[in-house]
Amino acid sequence: MSDESLAGLAEAIRGRRLSPVEAVERCLGRIRKWDSRLHAFIRLDEEGALETARSLEADAAAGRWRGPLHGVPLGFKDLCHLHGLPTTCGTRMPEYFVSVQECTAARRLLDAGAIGLGKLNMTELAMGAFGDNGHHGDVDNPWRAGHASGGSSSGSAAGVAAGFFAGAVGSDTGGSIRLPAGCCGVVGLKPTYGRVSRAGAMPLSWSMDHLGPLAWTARDAALMLQVMAGRDPADATASRRAVPDYAAVIEGGIAGVRIGVAMNYFFEGVEEQTAAGVRQAARQLERLGARVSEIGVPDPRDIIDVAMLITRAEASALHARVFRERPQDLQPVARARLQVGFSISAYDYLQALRLRAKLTRVFVREVFAEVDVLLTPVIPGPPPVLAALKAAPVDEFNARGGRFSRLTRPFNGLGLPALSVPCGFTDLGLPLGFQVVGRPFDEALLLRLGHSYQEAAGWHLRRPPLE
Amino acid sequence: MTQPGQQRVELAEMAGIIERLAGELALGEEPARFVAVLEGEEDTPRDE
Numbered sequence: 471m472s473d474e475s476l477a478g479l480a481e482a483i484r485g486r487r488l489s490p491v492e493a494v495e496r497c498l499g500r501i502r503k504w505d506s507r508l509h510a511f512i513r514l515d516e517e518g519a520l521e522t523a524r525s526l527e528a529d530a531a532a533g534r535w536r537g538p539l540h541g542v543p544l545g546f547k548d549l550c551h552l553h554g555l556p557t558t559c560g561t562r563m564p565e566y567f568v569s570v571q572e573c574t575a576a577r578r579l580l581d582a583g584a585i586g587l588g589k590l591n592m593t594e595l596a597m598g599a600f601g602d603n604g605h606h607g608d609v610d611n612p613w614r615a616g617h618a619s620g621g622s623s624s625g626s627a628a629g630v631a632a633g634f635f636a637g638a639v640g641s642d643t644g645g646s647i648r649l650p651a652g653c654c655g656v657v658g659l660k661p662t663y664g665r666v667s668r669a670g671a672m673p674l675s676w677s678m679d680h681l682g683p684l685a686w687t688a689r690d691a692a693l694m695l696q697v698m699a700g701r702d703p704a705d706a707t708a709s710r711r712a713v714p715d716y717a718a719v720i721e722g723g724i725a726g727v728r729i730g731v732a733m734n735y736f737f738e739g740v741e742e743q744t745a746a747g748v749r750q751a752a753r754q755l756e757r758l759g760a761r762v763s764e765i766g767v768p769d770p771r772d773i774i775d776v777a778m779l780i781t782r783a784e785a786s787a788l789h790a791r792v793f794r795e796r797p798q799d800l801q802p803v804a805r806a807r808l809q810v811g812f813s814i815s816a817y818d819y820l821q822a823l824r825l826r827a828k829l830t831r832v833f834v835r836e837v838f839a840e841v842d843v844l845l846t847p848v849i850p851g852p853p854p855v856l857a858a859l860k861a862a863p864v865d866e867f868n869a870r871g872g873r874f875s876r877l878t879r880p881f882n883g884l885g886l887p888a889l890s891v892p893c894g895f896t897d898l899g900l901p902l903g904f905q906v907v908g909r910p911f912d913e914a915l916l917l918r919l920g921h922s923y924q925e926a927a928g929w930h931l932r933r934p935p936l937e
Numbered sequence: 938m939t940q941p942g943q944q945r946v947e948l949a950e951m952a953g954i955i956e957r958l959a960g961e962l963a964l965g966e967e968p969a970r971f972v973a974v975l976e977g978e979e980d981t982p983r984d985e
Contacts, residue, residue, distance in 0.1 A: 663975060709976065775954045813948050820968075821959040827970035828962060831981065834974055865943050885975050910975040 474933075476542055476636035476690035483541040486530065490523040490541030494585055497543045501587075501634050504936050507615070509607035510629035512548045512558055515588040519543065522585045537582030538693060545630075545638040547623050548589035549596060549672035550576040550681075559672045560594040560622070562605040562799055566672070566792070573670035574705065575681045575698040576639055582697045587635050590625030594804045595789060596641055596674045598622055599649050599871040600859055604801045608856055612654055612934035614900055617853040620653030622646040626684045627654035631934055637685040637694050641671060643678045643781060645878025648890035648905060651684055652848040655892040655901030655934070657920060658684045659691045660878075662911045663885030664709035666695070667702035675784040676707070677823070678777060678882045687930050688891065688920030692716035695913060711911060719914050724922045725759030727915065729906075730841030734766045736877060741851030747902035748847045751893040751923065755845075758922050767837050767844065770880035773829045776822045777883030778872070783819045786811025802864045830884045838909050843919060846877055848890045848905040852898070881907055889916040892929050899935075 482488040498516060505511055526541045546552065549559045550573035556564040580586055591609050593601060601609040601624030609624035611617040612631040619628045623640030627650030630638055640647040642660040651658025659682045666681045673679055683694035696716050702708040731752055737745050756762045786793070786808050792800060793808045800808075837844060850873065859870060881888040887908050894902045908916045924930045965982030 664972065707972075711976070772954075772958055775951065776958070779951050779955065810944055810947055813944070814951070818952055818955045821955045821962070823968035823971075824962055824966045825955070825958050827968060827974065828966055828985075830971055831974045885971065910977065 474633060475686050476693055477687070479636050480539060480542050480693070483530065484535070490526040490530065490585060491520065493541055494519050494523040494543050494587070497587060497633070497635055500632060504632055505634065508610050508612060508628050508632055509591055510545070510609060510625040510632065510634055511588050512560070512591050512606050512625070513555060513589040515555060515586065519585050519587045526583060526585065535583065537697070539579060539697065540583030542584050542637070543587050543635045544579055544584045545587050545590045545626060545635040546573070546576045547592050547626050547638065547640050549592065549641060550589070550639055551670045552576055552586065555589055557589070557672065560592040560596065560603055560606065561792070569670050571670040571704050574667040574702045575671070577670070578697050579639070579694065590623070590629060590638060592624060593622035594801050596622040596643060596646055596672070597785065597804050597807050599645065599874040600856060601628070601650060601653070602856060602860060611853050611900070612936060614898060616855055616857065617900060618653055618856045618859065620650030620849070620853060623650050623684065627651050627656055627658065630654070630656045630684050630686060632936060633933065637683055637690055639681060639698070640684050642680045642682060642882065643674045644777070644882050645875040647682050647684060648848050648878045648888060649875060651890040652903035653853040653901065655903070656684055656686055657688050657691050657892070658682065658890040659695060659913065659916070660881065660888045661695065661699065661913055662887045664707050665887070665911060665913065666698045667705040667708040669702055669704035673788055675781040677784060678781050680882070687924055688889065688917045689717070689720055692720050692917045695917070709911070714914050716914050716917055720918050720921045722918050723759065724755065724919050727760045727843065727919065728841040729755055729760045729762045729843050729845050730765035730837065731762060731845045732767045733764045735770050736846040739850060740847050743896045744847050744849065744851055744902055747894045748845065748904045751904045751927070752845055754927055755919070755923060758926055763841070765837070765840055768829070768833050773826070773833070773880045773883035774876065776825045776829065777879055779814060779818060779822045780826065782807070782811035783814040803867060806864045806868060826883060833884055834910065842908070843915060844907040846905045846907070848877060848903040849874065850877060852896045852900040852902070877905065886910060887913045887916055889920050891920045891923060893927065894929060
């Protein structure tokens with residue numbers, strides 16, 4: 471286990487081989503050196519992090535351990551509200567989102583001993599797949615300058631990849647954890663709808679929003695999810711289900727696990743190296759004992775259309791005030807996306823919600839009778855050059871974003887857990903990734919599969935050159 | 938800013954898709970059944 475990983479750091483701190491202050495200083499050193507290029511942070515809380523680290527160091531010296539993440543530096547997407555720090559949500563307004571309630575998921579991580587390094591860059595209002603931000607700087611791809619970092623949790627993914635922090639919280643409404651994870655070569659988990667409370671985080675679409683972890687490894691994501699998940703009186707949609715011990719089952723191997731490679735839709739129009747990377751990963755999983763087969767799934771285009779309509783209507787309802795009162799403060803891309811939602815009829819919105827229930831029932835029944843997990847690419851091609859994308863007209867830019875998220879969005883509509891795992895590199899050195907999707911609340915199997923794959927393939931041992 | 942014409946096309950497309958799919962919905966289908974499916978509870982409308 472590398473001491474650069476979250477699990478490795480936590481172990482080194484617990485073993486007193488590394489102090490929380492040293493861990494934070496190490497991260498700050500990288501941030502000072504590289505964040506002028508990456509723009510992962512909107513607000514770096516250097517002083518607050520060091521103060522917390524010193525306090526945790528004193529606790530460690532006295533044998534007081536706050537929790538499993540004692541002394542581990544983390545970052546939080548800047549839509550997680552934490553008292554004392556502004557929450558811009560990627561806008562130019564420092565206090566765009568104000569909440570009495572702190573972000574439950576972030577607070578649980580801090581209470582477990584983690585150290586918050588600050589608030590992370592994101593696409594404005596979490597609307598966008600590429601990681602661009604005209605107010606706070608575009609988040610650059612750590613593996614190759616000028617390429618998209620993926621969005622909307624762009625700072626979360628780029629910062630993990632660059633070693634700015636050991637893990638980060640992101641949010642995912644159409645792929646916003648998994649897309650940047652795929653672009654930046656890190657692990658990203660969108661849990662089941664309701665597995666992680668969304669209280670204290672800016673909503674984009676209450677029906678589609680999910681919070682989840684980004685980290686170097688599936689094991690690290692499991693450690694974070696363990697702390698983040700569970701019921702929360704502050705979020706009525708948070709499930710009351712008990713949280714499994716993810717770390718305890720992660721080493722179980724994947725012998726006999728039935729993996730279905732979704733052949734219809736998910737490989738259509740996918741770039742060659744990307745598709746080859748996923749197929750190669752499937753062969754690796756087979757060598758680890760999984761039973762891999764090619765399957766057909768109910769056409770995901772229906773749930774994509776339904777999810778898109780619901781998201782647009784809810785986003786416009788939620789963010790109507792800024793659109794109407796301060797439209798000049800929003801970037802044209804965000805304005806254009808909000809504008810459409812105002813014209814969606816109540817009839818269409820309600821039918822979409824009813825359809826979502828039916829489509830989910832059919833998908834779960836048909837797919838998971840046949841296999842335990844579904845394997846797909848996570849992004850349809852390598853991270854594109856951002857400047858070329860931004861040169862397109864607004865409508866074309868948004869349409870490209872829709873196409874870029876077409877492999878992740880179905881699982882927001884269906885509410886199913888989905889894990890993005892790096893699986894190699896293109897000729898240009900850009901990350902490749904696959905996505906595994908499981909039954910509702912079966913995050914444990916996804917994390918176990920991701921862990922088994924990473925241990926065998928070893929891609930997570932590579933770090934971006936950052937030149 | 939999105940062109941009004943393009944917006945109308947997008948809205949019309951979305952409405953058309955919903956109309957096509959909603960034709961097969963059972964009367965007892967309702968949004969709350971989505972969470973019931975995830976939670977593994979009784980989830981099929983009686984008239985489906």
